[in-house]
Amino acid sequence: MARDRVLIVGAGPVGLVAATYLASEGIPVTVFELSRELPEDLRASTFHPPTLDMLDRFGVADACIAQGLICPEWQFRDRQEGPIVTFNLAVLANDTRHPYRLQCEQWKLTRLLRAKLEAAGTEFIYGASATAVEQDDDGVTLTVTMPDGVNETHRGRYLIGADGARSTVRKSLGVAFDGMTIPEIYLSMSTPHSFSDDIGGLSNIAYISDPEEWAVLLRTPTLWRVLLPTDPSQPEDVIKQADAIEARLQKLNPIDGNYEIAHCTAYRVHERVAEHYVQGRVFLAGDAAHLNNPLGGMGMNGGIHDAMNLAEKLSDVWKGAPLDTMERYERQRRKVAVETVQMQALRNRKVLNERDPAARRAHHDSLRATVRDPAKHREYLLQSSMIQSLRDLDTVA
Numbered sequence: 568m569a570r571d572r573v574l575i576v577g578a579g580p581v582g583l584v585a586a587t588y589l590a591s592e593g594i595p596v597t598v599f600e601l602s603r604e605l606p607e608d609l610r611a612s613t614f615h616p617p618t619l620d621m622l623d624r625f626g627v628a629d630a631c632i633a634q635g636l637i638c639p640e641w642q643f644r645d646r647q648e649g650p651i652v653t654f655n656l657a658v659l660a661n662d663t664r665h666p667y668r669l670q671c672e673q674w675k676l677t678r679l680l681r682a683k684l685e686a687a688g689t690e691f692i693y694g695a696s697a698t699a700v701e702q703d704d705d706g707v708t709l710t711v712t713m714p715d716g717v718n719e720t721h722r723g724r725y726l727i728g729a730d731g732a733r734s735t736v737r738k739s740l741g742v743a744f745d746g747m748t749i750p751e752i753y754l755s756m757s758t759p760h761s762f763s764d765d766i767g768g769l770s771n772i773a774y775i776s777d778p779e780e781w782a783v784l785l786r787t788p789t790l791w792r793v794l795l796p797t798d799p800s801q802p803e804d805v806i807k808q809a810d811a812i813e814a815r816l817q818k819l820n821p822i823d824g825n826y827e828i829a830h831c832t833a834y835r836v837h838e839r840v841a842e843h844y845v846q847g848r849v850f851l852a853g854d855a856a857h858l859n860n861p862l863g864g865m866g867m868n869g870g871i872h873d874a875m876n877l878a879e880k881l882s883d884v885w886k887g888a889p890l891d892t893m894e895r896y897e898r899q900r901r902k903v904a905v906e907t908v909q910m911q912a913l914r915n916r917k918v919l920n921e922r923d924p925a926a927r928r929a930h931h932d933s934l935r936a937t938v939r940d941p942a943k944h945r946e947y948l949l950q951s952s953m954i955q956s957l958r959d960l961d962t963v964a
C-alpha cells in the first residue's frame with residue numbers, strides 16, 4: 568500500500584509553496600531536499616504583485632514585505648541616453664493588493680514557509696539525492712541516496728518534482744526538455760556600493776539597454792545586484808577575475824576606488840519547456856518544468872504560480888476528483904510558460920541588446936507612449952507583472 572502522502576522533491580520556493588498549500592488542506596506531505604540545509608545563496612529576489620497576493624493565503628506575505636524592499640517603480644534606461652521611462656506599479660492599485668515589486672531574497676520566503684510547515688508537523692528529509700521515480704496503480708516510489716551512501720525508498724500517493732533545472736524527477740520520467748541555450752553567459756554580481764548615490768534618478772530596478780553590453784541594476788535590502796552579458800567563449804574563471812569585473816563595473820558607473828564584490832556567479836541561460844508537466848501521479852513545477860532567461864524576474868514567480876495551480880487541483884484529486892483533473896494543470900501552466908513567459912523573456916533580451924539604431928529609437932518611443940497613456944501603462948504592467956497570464960488561465964479548458 569502507498570504511504571498516504573504527497574512526496575515533494577525540492578525545498579525551494581516552488582516545492583515549499585506546494586507543500587504549504589497541501590498541508591493547509593490537511594494533506595500529509597514529505598519534502599526531500601538535496602542540501603543538508605535550506606540554501607541561503609542569492610538566487611531570485613523579485614516578487615511580482617500576484618505572487619505576494621498568493622503568499623497572503625499562508626500569512627507570509629507581510630513577513631516577506633517586512634524583510635524586503637518595496638519598489639513601486641522600475642525603469643528602462645539606455646547606457647548612452649540615460650533614463651527612457653519609469654513605470655509606476657501604483658497604476659495597478661485596483662488589480663492587486665500589492666501594487667509594487669518586492670525585492671527580497673528567496674531564502675527569506677523558504678525559511679518562513681519551512682517554519683510554518685515544521686510547526687504543522689510536515690516531514691523534511693535533508694541530504695536526500697533523488698535518483699529514481701517509479702509509479703504503479705497505487706502510488707509512487709521515490710529512491711533517494713542519503714549522505715552516507717545508503718539508498719532509501721519512500722512511497723507516496725503522488726509526487727511533485729520541484730527539483731530545479733537538472734530535475735532528476737523529470738529525467739526519471741523520460742520527459743523531453745527541448746529548447747535552446749542562449750549564446751551568452753550571464754555574470755551576476757552583488758555589491759554594497761549604492762548606485763543610486765551616483766546615478767541621478769535611478770530606480771531600485773533598472774533595465775539598461777546597450778548594443779554592446781546591456782545591464783540590469785537591482786537593489787535588494789542590503790546590496791545592489793548587477794547583471795551583465797558575457798562572451799561565452801571565455802572560461803568562467805576569466806569572466807570572474809576580479810580585475811575584469813572591476814573594469815566592467817567602472818565602465819558602467821565610474822567611482823573612486825574599487826567596488827567591493829559580495830557575491831559573483833556566471834551562468835548559462837536556457838529557454839526550455841518540458842514536453843509534459845503531468846505523467847500519471849507525478850507532476851513537474853518551476854524550473855523542473857520550464858527555464859527562461861532571468862530578465863523580468865519571472866522564473867521564481869512563475870514557479871510559485873505553478874505550485875499554487877498544481878496544489879489546488881491535487882487537493883481536489885486527493886478529496887475525490889478524478890486524476891485527469893491534473894491534465895488541466897499542464898494545459899494551463901505549460902501554455903503560460905510557452906506563450907507568455909518565454910516570449911516575454913526573449914523580448915526583454917532582444918530590446919536590451921538591440922543593435923539597430925532605428926529599432927532602438929522606435930522601442931524607446933513606444934515605451935514613452937505607453938507610459939504617457941494611463942490605459943496602456945496599466946496594460947503593460949498587467950503583462951510584465953504576470954497578472955494577465957493568471958487572468959487568462961480561465962480561457963484554457
Ligand SMILES: O=C(O)CCc1cccc(O)c1
Nearest residue numbers: 613755792794861862863864
Ligand atoms: O529582472 C529581474 O528581476 C532579475 C534580473 C537579474 C538581476 C540581477 C541578477 C540576476 O541574476 C538577475
